[in-house]
Amino acid sequence: MRKLLLPIIIIVVTIVVLARLFFLQIVDDTYIKKSENNALKIVYEYPERGYVFDRNKKLLIANQPSYDIMVIPREVKDIDTLALCSLLDVTYEQFVSKLEKAKVYSPRLPSVFLPQLSKGEYAAFQEKIRHFNGFYIQKRSLRDYQVNHGANIFGYIRQVNEQNIKSNPYYRSGDLIGIQGIEQEYEETLRGTKGVKYIQRDRFNREIGSFKNGIYDTLAIKGDDVMLTIDSELQAYGELLMQNKRGGIVAIEPKTGEILALVNAPSYDPSLLVGRERSKNYTALYNDSLAKPLYNRVLSGEYSPGSPFKILTALIGLQEGVINEHTTFSCSRGFYYGKGAWMGCHDAGNWSLNTAIAKSCNTYFANAYKRVIEKYRNPADGINKWSEHLHSFGLGQFLGYDLPEGRKGHIPDADYYNRWYPNGGWKSTTTISNSIGQGEVIMTPMQLANVMAAVANRGYYYTPHIIKNIEHHKIDKKFTTKHVTSIDPKHFEPIVQGMNDVFNFGTGRSVRVESLDMCGKTGTVENFTRINGKRYQLTDHSVFVAFAPKDDPKIAIAVFIENGYWGARWAAPITSLMLQKYLLPEIVRTDLEKRMLEGSLQSEYDKVLQLYRTTSKPVSTPKVAL
Template identity: 85%
Template sequence: MKKILLPAVIIGVTIIILVRLFYLQIIDDTYIKKSENNALKIVYEYPERGYVFDRNGKLLIANQPSYDIMVIPREVKDIDTLALCNMLDVSLEDFNTKLEKAKKYSPRLPSIFLPQLNKAEYAAFQEKIRHFNGFYIQKRSLRDYQVTAGANLFGYIRQVNEQNIKNNPYYRSGDLIGVQGIEQQYEDVLRGSKGVKYIQRDRFNREIGSFKDGIYDTLAVKGSDITLTIDSELQAYGELLMQNKRGGIVAIEPKTGEILALINAPSYDPGLLVGRERSKNYTKLYNDSLAKPLYNRVLSGEYSPGSPFKILTALIGLQEGVINEHTTFSCNRGFFYGQGAWMGCHDSGTFKLKHALAISCNTYPSQTYRRIIEKYKTPSEGIDKWHDHLASFGLGQFLGYDLPEGRKGHIPDSEYYNRWYPNKRWKSTTTISNAIGQGEVIVTPMQLANIMAAVANRGYYYTPHIIKNIENHDIDKKFVTKQTTTIEPKYFEPIIQGMNDVFKFGTGRSVQVEELEMCGKTGTVENFTRINGKRYQLADHSVFVAFAPKEDPQIAIAVFIENGSWGSRWAAPITSLMIQKYLLPEIVRPDLEKRMLEGSLQNEYDKVVQLQQIYEKPVE
């Protein structure tokens, strides 16, 4: 038995080894296709990125050819280094640095040596490339912008870094990837798929043809085209109006949640981040710590909302049954709400709800807020109910829009105040500034625009989004799913009438348009800065929110102007002009347009710099 067992084991093991070798060498060729195999040269073909169109079919972003000089360090032998440096206008020191960097990545894999040659540089190098072993040209495509507006929402493309390569095996050194905006959000569909060719080499490193007759080769697949919800003319007009100002504009189609315009100011020409000058231009934009052109104020800017928040206070008051449209409150330039505590106001008289909204009385929403909180047994219960109503409008949370950045703002609840007041000795008057959009309430301009969409729809909204269509793909179902607020539709009617009165006789009467029934609300937001720990008050922020037409609304909009003083001064005219641009054949208030186009707030921004220069002291 032992005599038979040993030979049987040897024969069995031998058969297993032979079968495995047959499988690896004849059937499974994946090992030989690995990029560091000496017998193969792998050549990649890079696809065009998908084109980008606006909602009306206008081409916004196309592509242009680009040529990178690639290097495989271990193949760099017997070349005239000086001649190559002269041809490419590269110093010998730079040559050695670039080559050393490529070796660190991989001696056998290709790395970018010199990116983005123009056609003339490409032609000159292509003519003499045979003299420079280890170097070859890789064709790619760069973005070709057809418009100068929209940089903040487009994003840009750049070379992948080590972290990108580590996180995703699709990318290799020299590949391009979308960063910020839609380029990042829709990278997977825009980039397409690389084509691959496997070329067999002999022992002298000479190319002898396709590996396995090309059965493993693949063709590049162009990225999918996408259509945005953006109206490019409205976008460009908004950026024009925001010249020499800082802030943001968001316009949404209420019925769908489609973003019609998303403007950050100041902005920049997206073409600055294309080509050999991209790095230098990006550094300049990034280092502008005053204007912050790369900062997305619409999505990441967190501000007190000011008086537009009074709309929500009134809606919650109606829903909670603590007021109705006929409820009146008296105001005498404000009111006392505690021992020596005074809430100021610019109005005087006894007002009903609609009138109070139109003239932006502070007393009315403050008294309403007190009733909301005090309706419940404890302030904690009241504030949590108030918080839940606001959460149903998307406040205090990320809205779920399809752009890869943003902040969620802040809506305080009982847990928040219990941390600040451990003995729980707080009440409605402790937090009364919340009533008028000050206090601890923080929102983004995007959230303000979404509130307007929900009001325009009488109680529901769709998640704001910037994608309208993706070639050969479906868009996310959440963008067509209705989000319902906790406020019953009937309570929106008196609020909407009060907002309409804002234009008829209220704080927005100076920007009214006879051709349109608009509904809106002004806002003036206190603005402070800290320098060396001391608090300084600056010019107020100017805010305006609106939708139009009153019946069957087509556009909801929020405009936020930093240091713009009262809401009717800057934000209201810009809001009116944006609505005119979108809904009317032409601008019918050229007086407003002239003032906004010629107006500048640079003096206000310079004051901040002057304050810093005067009061900032170096830390010893």
């Protein structure tokens, strides 16, 4: 047996080697293709990106043809450089710079030499292309926006950079990729699949036909179309109302979590980031460091929520059993909570829960909050229970929506206060400002709107999302999963009635619409900034949250206006108009519409700019979100 072992091993190894050689030489042409790379020209066919529609099947984004001049550096030989520069309207220095950049990427692979030719430039170059070895035209498609709104939702596309190429082998120099918005979030769905053609060349570098009769060639596959949850008309109207103002609007369909409008102000026309002027326009938008049109305030802006937070204070108080709908507190235009400590209030009286919501009484909610914290044996347990309730509404965390940016806000707990007060000594009154949304609580406008959706649903919400349907795909299951809050549904009814009375006799009565049964809450948020280490108080932010109709809610909304004075001045009228736009055949309160369309807060923003100029060191305008 030992004598046979060595021959057997030799025979087996020989068979394996011969089988592998047969596979590589006869069956698998991969290495043949690689070995003949020098004699092959690889041409990519770029697909159209998927189209984008709104919830009513209105086309929002299509495509338009674009032509890039590509260069393969090592094939650039014996050309009239000056003639090429003249034809393409580039200087000789620009020609050398572009060619050197292409060589750095790869001498033998194509790079974009000049992107996005106009039709006239394309026709002129196509006629004389035979004179310029190493150059060819690559057809692509650019976005063709059918609307001039929604830029913060759509995002934009640009050429890939080195990091994109290194992190994803799909991309090559000159490829386009989605940045921000749905273009980034759904890049793999929208981009489609590139087609590839292998062209064989002879020893004189002349094309002689497809390699292996095209058996390796693939066709480009168009990207999948997507339908957004956005109502395009509501989105456009919201952006119109927000002209000359800064802030945001978020509108959600409560029963589904579908985002109906996501307005960021100031915004810009999405077509500015298409074509040869894209880079220049982007630079101008980016350098607007005070208005910050590229900054998504509705997702990334973190603000104190102000009085709308009182709704949550009341719900937690009801759930914890420290108040009921008949509980009353006496208010004398404020709340004393310690020696010399005073929280002012704009009204006086003996208020029940309903009236406290309608009139936005600080004293009532300070007492309710104090009772919640003091219900437990120590403040740490009380604040942690309070924090748990708030987290059940999606606060203090990323909501999981399908857009690639955002902040999670902040909901403090005992650990947070223990870090601030390492020797102890903090208690309910130390944190009393939380009760009215002016303490350490920080929220985004998106989170405010989601809270309204949960209240409208009497205790549950769905993860907000912007995709309604994707061609050939199902949407993520997380968008159809119900999230139930820690508040018993029965506690929402008195809150909803109080919010309804905000319009009947409370702080929102000036924007009431007889034909709409609305529920809402005003908010006035203190606004501070810090310059060179010194704290300055600016004009308050104006906030309003609402949903309608009261008993079968179709829309929940949050409006946040920076430097907008009090809630009823700017945010409430805009909220009322947005609800009218979505729910009624026509705008009823044309008086509000006229005032909002003609109104401007630019003078307030000019004051802020002047403050920076007079108090800052002589440097460029600071990049801060006001």
